[in-house]
Amino acid sequence: MRQAAQNPAQDPGQDPAGGPPCQEPRRGRPRSAAAERAILDAVLELLESGETLDGLSIERVARTAGVGKATIYRRWSGKEELFLDVLRDIEPDEPTVSGTAGLDDLRVLLESMRTRGLAQRSSTLLHNVFVQMKKHPRLWTEYQSTVIAPRRDAMLAAVRRAVDAGELRDDLDVELMDDLFLGPMLVRTVHRPDAPLPEDLADRIIRTLLQGLAPHSANPQVTALKPTTAPV
Template identity: 65%
Template sequence: MNGRDERVSARVERDSGSVDTGTRTASGIGEPRRGRPRSEAAERAIRGAVVRLLEDGVPLGDISIERIARTAGVGKATIYRRWSDKEELFVEILRDIEPPEPDLPGTSARDDLVVMLESVRVRGLAQRSSALLNNVLAQMKSHPKLWAAYVATVIDPRRATVLEILRRGIVGGEIRDDVDIDLVNDLVVGPMLVRAVMRPHAPLPDGLAERIVSTALDGLRPPGRA
């Protein structure tokens, strides 16, 4: 395990108890579930157990709730009180390993798109440098239920964010109003994904996100708009 993966493991075990996965209020603040008080130590142990099993090279298909519970030293019911199934737990662990979601400046569609593409670039670099992240993402695609959960909770929300940015770009006059925003999403995000995912040895230099967005928006700008 390299230095980055060691830091990830420490972060997962240190921080995992601080996030409540219970019912969310409208303000986004978690409310504790009814029943027994949550044990932060137990949650840290569960998250740490998953990371240790992955670091030891145990295939995702062989990591059952029973095995996680045994490794963590807790009962299965302790896990099920926090996660409905192992897919939900795996996706949450993966989100801990990945770089965090970016904060959008909101100053313009262009600025927000640059930030979103930069996050894709950073994730591509993280996957290249983290054996753990690369291994888990590679395995996930052969587990349809797990991949579907990852798409629904991670990939789809990111796509929805970009689509909303593009809509604001149309309203603000940065993008023509006669374009298919689903297609524009692919035109803008696609080049970075190709380099980050499909061409693992392609360069991912600083400034690439800005170059891609500028090139795309040059062709999408309304006539007469400088």
């Protein structure tokens, strides 16, 4: 719609009807992306001050962020869902893979696991967030299904591409191969927090599995594990 032409003699701040000058509209509360950023930052601020997930309230988050509670509830159904997004926000970004390569994409995904492990070790906040989340089964289950499961699916897809490309054997259980690649990095980053995470760890895992664990002079079929008879 075209705007009506302004009377040149009229003061820009004066009401068109000749009344007192118009008041500038008050700046409202942050909206959209700005509001979301303020809310996430507010949760982080409260967590850094020692607040726990159990002690966290939507009202306090809203007050800290400078937004109304309704603004939060329009985006999240409750504090657990909000907490999950906070965790996603402070974790390193998901890696970009080609989607066409096999071992190369697998290497990228393993390296991403290593950097996340380093981030969790160096960030007291990130470590505490994980500890608190594990105390809430529903939240932990949601994190597993929405964050961990897609990462595992991406690795499994990379292993399948490696099989299709002839980089890995096609006569083995694909999921077992995926677990063999994933396991060492998972142990180092999660179950052994004191274990070293060198920059070449992803390459070493892949190389070790490709070369095999049996001595070079041994015949894998001969040295394969055989069932043992339990003592009577």
